[in-house]
Amino acid sequence: MGLFYNFSVALFSALGSFLFGYDSGVIGSIVSAEFDFFHAYFHSPGVSIIGAIVSTFAGGCFFGAAAAGWLAAHIGRKRTIQLGGLIAMLGCSLQTGAQNVSYLIVGRMIAGLAIGCLSMVVPLYQSEISPPGMRGFLTGLTQFMISIGFLVANWVGYGSQFIRSDAQWRVPLGVQIFPATLLFLGMFILPFSPRWLVDQGRNDEALAVLQQLHGDKGNKEFIELEFAEMLEQIQYEKENISTKISDLWSTKPMLRRTLTGIGIQVCTQFTGINVSSYFQPTLYADLGLSGSKVLMITGVNGALGAITTIIFIYFILDRVGRKPPLIFGAVGMAISLAVEAAINAKWGGVNNHAAQTAGVAFIIIFSALFFSVSFGPISWVYQSEIFPMRIRALGTAVCTCANWACNVLISQVSPIGMARLQYRFYIFFVVMNIMNGVVVFFFFPETKGKSLEEMDAVFGDQVIPHALETKQMHNVGVQDEKDRDSDA
Numbered sequence: 434m435g436l437f438y439n440f441s442v443a444l445f446s447a448l449g450s451f452l453f454g455y456d457s458g459v460i461g462s463i464v465s466a467e468f469d470f471f472h473a474y475f476h477s478p479g480v481s482i483i484g485a486i487v488s489t490f491a492g493g494c495f496f497g498a499a500a501a502g503w504l505a506a507h508i509g510r511k512r513t514i515q516l517g518g519l520i521a522m523l524g525c526s527l528q529t530g531a532q533n534v535s536y537l538i539v540g541r542m543i544a545g546l547a548i549g550c551l552s553m554v555v556p557l558y559q560s561e562i563s564p565p566g567m568r569g570f571l572t573g574l575t576q577f578m579i580s581i582g583f584l585v586a587n588w589v590g591y592g593s594q595f596i597r598s599d600a601q602w603r604v605p606l607g608v609q610i611f612p613a614t615l616l617f618l619g620m621f622i623l624p625f626s627p628r629w630l631v632d633q634g635r636n637d638e639a640l641a642v643l644q645q646l647h648g649d650k651g652n653k654e655f656i657e658l659e660f661a662e663m664l665e666q667i668q669y670e671k672e673n674i675s676t677k678i679s680d681l682w683s684t685k686p687m688l689r690r691t692l693t694g695i696g697i698q699v700c701t702q703f704t705g706i707n708v709s710s711y712f713q714p715t716l717y718a719d720l721g722l723s724g725s726k727v728l729m730i731t732g733v734n735g736a737l738g739a740i741t742t743i744i745f746i747y748f749i750l751d752r753v754g755r756k757p758p759l760i761f762g763a764v765g766m767a768i769s770l771a772v773e774a775a776i777n778a779k780w781g782g783v784n785n786h787a788a789q790t791a792g793v794a795f796i797i798i799f800s801a802l803f804f805s806v807s808f809g810p811i812s813w814v815y816q817s818e819i820f821p822m823r824i825r826a827l828g829t830a831v832c833t834c835a836n837w838a839c840n841v842l843i844s845q846v847s848p849i850g851m852a853r854l855q856y857r858f859y860i861f862f863v864v865m866n867i868m869n870g871v872v873v874f875f876f877f878p879e880t881k882g883k884s885l886e887e888m889d890a891v892f893g894d895q896v897i898p899h900a901l902e903t904k905q906m907h908n909v910g911v912q913d914e915k916d917r918d919s920d921a
């Protein structure tokens with residue numbers, strides 16, 4: 434039990450993040466020209482209908498994330514995840530059984546509501562069940578599972594194009610019903626967030642969950658201190674902080690939290706990641722590549738991204754903190770995109786093998802290396818750890834909505850930008866990545882190793898003294914890792 438159980442709970446809840454990646458990724462294949470049965474069934478939908486099929490999903494995500502802010506505070510994190518799973522089952526079933534375009538669009542919208550909700554609540558739940566020294570790893574599982582979702586979607590899409598019936602598009606859409614059902618049912622046996630339980634006055638249950646999550650072996654003192662601090666902080670917040678949306682900007686420290694939370698998500702979107710996630714085949718086509726090679730490279734890129742993410746969150750994130758990797762990633766992405774722009778400017782459209790290889794390599798380096806060790810995982814970790822309990826659900830929801838709003842904007846504008854600006858479009862993102870690095874350097878505080886209750890000290894509104902020293906808590910996290918190793 435103990436940390437292995439804690440890890441398993443965080444990983445299982447990340448099935449919600451898998452659905453996020455899968456649902457975002459699969460539609461690209463389905464609307465592509467290779468899916469002839471899809472186009473025949475829906476009477477060759479034009480670009481505007483295809484645009485609607487793709488973007489109603491992201492629109493639904495925006496509203497799903499907003500609603501989850503209220504739900505997670507009232508019915509709790511666990512039940513909100515279950516509700517997300519249930520709605521995903523409905524949305525995916527509607528898409529799979531679609532009889533006409535409206536049916537499909539409604540299905541996409543409903544699935545969007547579910548994914549938006551899950552995208553906000555899964556990392557929030559993970560961060561509230563984690564010990565401080567492992568919060569980066571356990572919450573970073575969100576990004577890991579998003580990338581696995583994208584990866585599986587790519588390969589399912591690839592395989593399904595060879596089916597010679599309507600199953601060609603119904604199968605890849607239907608596949609998601611399985612993880613959605615598993616998430617809905619499995620969450621019945623997973624614990625509630627201990628912090629939400631304390632907020633509801635269910636203290637005994639909260640303590641029992643903490644003991645279950647962190648294990649009792651050699652950890653008793655840590656659990657007692659963590660629990661005492663949780664009680665004290667949440668009690669203080671209950672008496673002094675309301676849960677109104679205006680609390681997000683009512684004091685300077687709160688405004689700072691809100692701006693950094695929104696900031697991390699806006700910066701993440703402006704790295705340009707979704708140009709690569711959604712339009713990768715076009716980027717390769719601009720380099721003169723086509724056919725099955727493109728899907729192969731996309732798949733390899735996705736697999737490398739997942740591997741880099743897991744290595745980064747497990748070995749590095751909780752040791753070096755949030756800021757240094759963000760700055761490293763921003764610089765790395767700016768350089769990769771600058772090289773990409775130069776290659777496209779000089780050799781775009783020309784059949785030069787060396788230039789093509791370098792162009793592909795830098796797209797992969799951009800996302801599978803630099804994004805995966807920076808904004809990818811850290812955006813979810815950071816937004817889930819900076820708000821005080823009373824307003825955490827709402828604050829996290831606002832940040833996630835910022836993610837989806839920018840996501841819609843960039844995915845709508847990118848096809849036009851790529852066509853009109855060509856290689857100059859990369860330069861826009863070079864500039865944005867440099868700005869991201871500057872913003873992080875000057876405005877983002879470091880949160881590594883602090884307990885969620887200690888974030889008030891980080892943001893400058895500490896009122897109660899913290900019994901649990903950061904150093905001590907961090908050591909316990911490390912101690913736990915050792916226990917896990919010796920358990921194995």
Ligand SMILES: O[C@H]1[C@H](O)[C@@H](O)[C@H](O)[C@@H](O)[C@@H]1O
Pocket residue numbers: 457576579580701706707710808809810812836840
């Ligand atoms: O590829 C996804 C992207 O579609 C999301 O917009 C972003 O927030 C995720 O972190 C990323 O992994």
